[in-house]
Amino acid sequence: MFTLNAPRQGLFASLLIVSFALQTVLLVVATTHQLQENRMSQGQLMTSQMIADSLQEMNPPNTVSLALIANRYATNPSVASIRILDNSNQVLATSGMEQTRTGEVFSRDALQNDQKVGRIEVTLIKPSIGEILRTEWLAIVLSFVLYLVLWLAYRVIARPSRSEYLARVNREMTLKNEIQELTLALEQEKNLTTLSQNLPEQAKPVLKAAVNDTDHEPSAQLNQKAIALNIQFYDPKQLLSSVSQSVALSYFNLCQLFLNKSIALCAKHYRLAEDDFVLKDNFSAEGITLTIQAETYKAAECLLMISSVFQLLSEVLYKRYREEKRFVLQTRSAIASAVTEMNLEAEQAASRLTPVLSAKESAVYINHKLLRGATDSYHLLALPNPNNVLTRHSFLINGMNTECAELAQQLRTDILKSKK
Known part of the structure; x- marks a missing residue:
């Protein structure tokens, strides 16, 4: 029985594996960079909006209203925790679904008549590599299927014909x-x-x-x-x-x-x-x-x-x-x-x-x-x-x-x- 295998089939498979690994790494790096830019824009926008909504309740401080405002913004799934502080850094209100989780902190002073009356601190969740892979699972799976199809196509296209093999x-x-x-x-x-x-x-x-x-x-x-x-x-x-x-x-x-x-x-x-x-x-x-x-x-x-x-x-x-x-x-x-x-x-x-x-x-x-x-x-x-x-x-x-x-x-x- 003759085995008509494509030449250097194992080497081609190794190249495809390396290429797939590099593509996955580049996908994670690109996604991480894009998420970081989105967090920067979201954090700056959210702190500005919270200052505008809570400025009247900070002087004199109304903790009930500030707590309601913090709870409303904390419903955003990307928010880990929110803190509203007065001008002496005393906490007036806190909120957040995952306050124990670390993330990227965005802080901004609340000014009234050019005087500081408080500060807003918003912590946005920074996803891990595992979470990024879970969100990009479809692209990774489709890429793996594409490389598998390429390997199978190479085995079919590069395989010598029976006459060529017998001649060799x-x-x-x-x-x-x-x-x-x-x-x-x-x-x-x-x-x-x-x-x-x-x-x-x-x-x-x-x-x-x-x-x-x-x-x-x-x-x-x-x-x-x-x-x-x-x-x-x-x-x-x-x-x-x-x-x-x-x-x-x-x-x-x-x-x-x-x-x-x-x-x-x-x-x-x-x-x-x-x-x-x-x-x-x-x-x-x-x-x-x-x-x-x-x-x-x-x-x-x-x-x-x-x-x-x-x-x-x-x-x-x-x-x-x-x-x-x-x-x-x-x-x-x-x-x-x-x-x-x-x-x-x-x-x-x-x-x-x-x-x-x-x-x-x-x-x-x-x-x-x-x-x-x-x-x-x-x-x-x-x-x-x-x-x-x-x-x-x-x-x-x-x-x-x-x-x-x-x-x-x-x-x-x-x-x-x-x-x-």
């Missing part, structure tokens, strides 16, 4: 099957790796010895034609050190499989030989480095495409494994040529440039001739906060043109659909 489920299942197929292919790759361990030493990449030599003794003659791609994991929380070696190795092997397939398809598209690409070791906690001799821009363009396709594959793997609560990390990559000012070979420059990037970011440092070709296909931005020659002349890859984007997407799809 089908995409999820297809992607899961593709990941499973790649995992099976990884097991076959591991078996081939075990067999290849018995190959002669001459079959291993010769670049490793060359790099080791440059590590110990920097060479004045740098290889200006070499371009290296360095891929590293973005792991700010040091998750890699917390997983078992078997889990990490399985994950590294899957990344290696992605990279191998990316190299194969990109080399075929750009009509290059796979042997032109030299891998330094395999994927490990430090990532991996791939090198090619870039005689023309085509080789550099192929290396840029390998980086883009691998980043797309890495993001697919990251989303899937996160949903399955499995260990996975995001990646970052850098492409660089030799840096003469810092006496760095291409491999060293790429591995030093990658750590300044964040997740899913790619950067490039290549000579001006190759850089001119890259600007036609990629949108490049200067790296922020450069601190050396390498970062000052490097660029962040911020996008690509439509042709390159479609090619990267197509190669990614072909890799995910491929079977060993």
Whole structure:
């Protein structure tokens, strides 16, 4: 059975609840302010009228008549109490249905021939918040019904159709099957790796010895034609050190499989030989480095495409494994040529440039001739906060043109659909 619920239904309900609460508070505040203004007008008017009615009975004081006047005004339901006092503040008459209740007091002197002959004090009831809510119950209930109707309407309008839901489920299942197929292919790759361990030493990449030599003794003659791609994991929380070696190795092997397939398809598209690409070791906690001799821009363009396709594959793997609560990390990559000012070979420059990037970011440092070709296909931005020659002349890859984007997407799809 499929459950066709509207997306983020709970969040929308929370927003409606908050909105209803704010509307109720604003209603109470507005009503309180309006009642206060009405009390001010009523209190001033009532004291003026009582002075006019009782002035003749205050001098000399006629308590019976003053009591009748006070009782007549006390019949107003908003009056808590009334007091009539003489000029020495002695009470002449009192009245009121709720004399013990506090409220807002309005007081005014009674003057006769510019002389004070008494004072009128009227206390008007100040309703509490509970009383205001009881008087506004109809508006509150109607507002609640309106928000309930909005929530029900959202559930109906925003609910995906059955065909949309089935299409999304089908995409999820297809992607899961593709990941499973790649995992099976990884097991076959591991078996081939075990067999290849018995190959002669001459079959291993010769670049490793060359790099080791440059590590110990920097060479004045740098290889200006070499371009290296360095891929590293973005792991700010040091998750890699917390997983078992078997889990990490399985994950590294899957990344290696992605990279191998990316190299194969990109080399075929750009009509290059796979042997032109030299891998330094395999994927490990430090990532991996791939090198090619870039005689023309085509080789550099192929290396840029390998980086883009691998980043797309890495993001697919990251989303899937996160949903399955499995260990996975995001990646970052850098492409660089030799840096003469810092006496760095291409491999060293790429591995030093990658750590300044964040997740899913790619950067490039290549000579001006190759850089001119890259600007036609990629949108490049200067790296922020450069601190050396390498970062000052490097660029962040911020996008690509439509042709390159479609090619990267197509190669990614072909890799995910491929079977060993």
